Structures are given as C-alpha cells and as structure tokens.
Amino acid sequence: MKTLVTGGCGFIGSHMxxxxxxxxxxxxxxDNLSSGTVKNLxxxxxxxxxxxxxxxxxxxxxxxALFSGVDLVFHLAALADIVPSxxxxxxxxxxxxxxxxxxxxxxxxxxxxxVVYSASSSCYGIPDSFPTPETAEIRCQYPYAVTKYLxxxxxxxxxxxxxxxxxxxxxxxVFGPRARTSGTYGAVFGVFLxxxxxxxxxxxxxxxxxxxxxxxxxxxxxxxxxxAQRNDVSGEIFNxxxxxxxxxxxxxxxxxxxxxxxxxxxxxPDCTFADTKKITEKLGWKPKVSFEEGVKIMLANIDYWRxxxxxxxxSIAEATRDWFKYLG
Numbered sequence: 414m415k416t417l418v419t420g421g422c423g424f425i426g427s428h429m430x431x432x433x434x435x436x437x438x439x440x441x442x443x444d445n446l447s448s449g450t451v452k453n454l455x456x457x458x459x460x461x462x463x464x465x466x467x468x469x470x471x472x473x474x475x476x477x478a479l480f481s482g483v484d485l486v487f488h489l490a491a492l493a494d495i496v497p498s499x500x501x502x503x504x505x506x507x508x509x510x511x512x513x514x515x516x517x518x519x520x521x522x523x524x525x526x527x528v529v530y531s532a533s534s535s536c537y538g539i540p541d542s543f544p545t546p547e548t549a550e551i552r553c554q555y556p557y558a559v560t561k562y563l564x565x566x567x568x569x570x571x572x573x574x575x576x577x578x579x580x581x582x583x584x585x586x587v588f589g590p591r592a593r594t595s596g597t598y599g600a601v602f603g604v605f606l607x608x609x610x611x612x613x614x615x616x617x618x619x620x621x622x623x624x625x626x627x628x629x630x631x632x633x634x635x636x637x638x639x640x641a642q643r644n645d646v647s648g649e650i651f652n653x654x655x656x657x658x659x660x661x662x663x664x665x666x667x668x669x670x671x672x673x674x675x676x677x678x679x680x681x682p683d684c685t686f687a688d689t690k691k692i693t694e695k696l697g698w699k700p701k702v703s704f705e706e707g708v709k710i711m712l713a714n715i716d717y718w719r720x721x722x723x724x725x726x727x728s729i730a731e732a733t734r735d736w737f738k739y740l741g
Contacts, residue, residue, distance in 0.1 A: 417441040417483045417525075419470050419516055420490030422449030424593050425531065425584075428630045429487055432638060434460060441483065443476055445469040447492065447508075448595045470512035473519065480523040485641055488516050488568075489531045491561065494599040495680075498557035499735050509560035510567070517571045517579075527644070528579040529637050530568045533561040534626075534652065534685060536583065543658070544688035547583070547650050554680035555740065569648060578647040580640050582633075585654040585687045588707060589630030590714040594721035598732040601625075601661065602711060607721040609670055616729055619677035621662035626654040626685045629702035629710075639698045646695060654687025655700050667708045675726050678733065680740040 416433050420426040421442030426449065433440045434457060442454070442465045457463045468475045470490050480486070492498070492508040513530070520528050537545050538552030553559040565581045572579040588602045598604070605615050636653045640646060665672055692698050702710075724732070 414484040415439045415441070415482055416485045416487070417443065417480060418487045418489060419443045420449060422446060422451055422453050422465070423489065424449070424589075424591050425587060425630055425633060426489045427453035427591055428589065428634050429489060429637065430454060430457065430463065432634045434462060436638075438462070440464070441479055442466060443468055443470060443479060444490065448593050453591050470516050471507050473515040476515065477519045477522065480519040480525060483523060483525050485527045486516065486520055486525050487529050487531075487637060487641070488513065491531070491564075493557065493593070494597045495555050495557055496733055496736050497597050498555055498560070499739050502556040505556050505560045509557075510563045513564035513567055517567060517577075521571065521575050521577060526578060527641055528568070528577060529641050530565060530579060530581045531637075532565040532581040532583045532650065533558060534583045534585045534687065536562040536565070538680075539682045543684050543686040545652070545686060546688040547652055547691055565650070572648045578644060580646050580648070581650045582637055582640065583650060583652050584633055585626040585628050585652065585685055587630055587633050588627050588711065590710065590717060594718055596722055598724055598729060601664070603718060603721055604724050605664070605668060606711065606715055606718040607723050609668060610715060610719055611723050613723065613725060614671040614673040615665050615668070616675050616724060616726055617661055617665060617672050618675055618681070620674065621665065621672070622660055623681070624658040624660045624684045624686070626658050626687050627664075627704050627707070628653060628655040628700065629707040632700040632702055635701070636692065636698050639696050643696060649695070651692040651696075652687040652689055653692065654689050655704060656689060657704065658684055658686040659704050664708065667705065668712070673726060675729060678736055678740075
C-alpha cells in the first residue's frame, strides 16, 4: 500500500517506517524535525520506496498534496514533554491540535481509507484504578496531555461526522532505541542513559517506587499495524501497554549504577498500568518484548545517547521550576 507517516523521523515514527518498508509498502514521511532527525532513517536512504518531506503538519497548504493516493496514514507527529508544554501552550496547541485537524482534513480531501492516531495515556492523569481501562475518567494534568486528548477527540469527531475510518491508540510509556535526545528534560530513558555514559548517578524522582507501564517501541508499532489491518474497529480507542508495570528502582537495578534521589513532582501518577483486555480481545494483539529484554536492547544501543543532554540535579531543578510553580 501507499502509506504516510507523520513524525516519521522521530522515535516511534522511524520504527514505524522500518516496519512498513520491511512489509513492502511505499512510505511517505512528513516531519519538521522539531524532535526527530533524518539520521533515524539513514539506513533507508537508498530505498526508492521512501519519500521524506521536511514540513510542519500544521501547514495544510504545504502538506495536503502529499496525501494524494495514500491508502493508510499513521499520525504520530506531536510535540511531547511536560515542561515545554507548560511554558509554551500555544505552540503545543498549534502542533498537536491544529496539526491534527490539518492531517484529518488532508485525509478527508484525498479520501484516505484508514487513519491510526497516536493518542496518549497521559489523558488519564492520576487514575483511580489499575490497570486503567479505556473507560477511565479523563484527568489531564498539563497542556501536553490536553492537546493529545483534544487531537483524539477531533479524530473521533471526524470519524463520526465525515464517515472516515479512524482508530485512536493510547500509548503507555514507550521506550526503545532512538528515544528522543532533544534539549528538553523529558523521558526517563534518555536521561538515565546519558547519565550512565557520563558515569553520573541516576536522578531518581521521589523514592523510585513509582511504577510505569514501560512498553517497547516495536510492540507499539505492531499494535498500530495490527489495528490498521482491521476495518471493523473504526471509532475505537485502544490502550497499548506491556501487560505489566515496573518501578523506576527496577529500571535502575537493570541499568546498574549509583542513584541520587530528587524531589517528587506534582501531577505525576504513582503508577501507570494499561488495561489491555480490549485490544487483546478485539484484535488478538499482545506485546512480545519483555521489559528486561527491552532494557538489554537499550544498553546494546547506548552510543545513540552519547550526544544527548546530561541532566543533573541542579539543571533538572532549574528545568522543572515552572512544573512546580504551576502544578504544585
């Protein structure tokens, strides 16, 4: 098929491109390189089935023609991370909400047969129950979560009113090779691996007993592809998780090294844990990569983070100042 991946130069997006090319599809990528890099697709540079376009999804006039003749769209492009979304909410709204509407309208104009949207489990905020089902109350804690949830709502509305075939996938704590190394303080793996390379202690938030549903990136991709192959799940929302939840202390133990504990942050849940019964029962999908195996793969690819920002207690405190100011 002719497929299109927004954010295809990014972390999850580049793994999606790997999978689609490996499956024999033609792939068009749209990415503005705000957090992705063309290096993530360097190994495909000679592949005639790949067409990379540097553009913002919010620029409808620039991207619209790229959707002509496309069968399937994976909409993965988004600005991530909590602190920048607090500092620049309009930028996040433009990217994650206006950008999503732009993609949906391009899909509608060119009658794209199938759309899969990367939603976020951050919409659950601090939930009441674990594992957390898709029916849990929405409790967005910061602008990033709000914008991802609004994008999801627009997808479901476009599916309903314009009769488009769209499914939303709520990702839980994705990790794996090529996890972003941008200048913002963000995902735990990028922070910890850069610290390991520099022989610095891991800056563990709180007591480290908080747990996360760490889900390996190729499992995330597989769930999206599995969903895309089914036309009978339009308008559905699916959690995508590992089937378990793991403490940050467990992660540190697997990585090996010293620990420095830093203050717990407001608005962060003590646990994230996806209830994946729905995607298992409806689609027969299950994750394949264990947490321990995934960490081993990360360590085997640790050189990727050699140029990543090195975060230490003082710089983290400075970077998260607005986090405490507005969410505390």
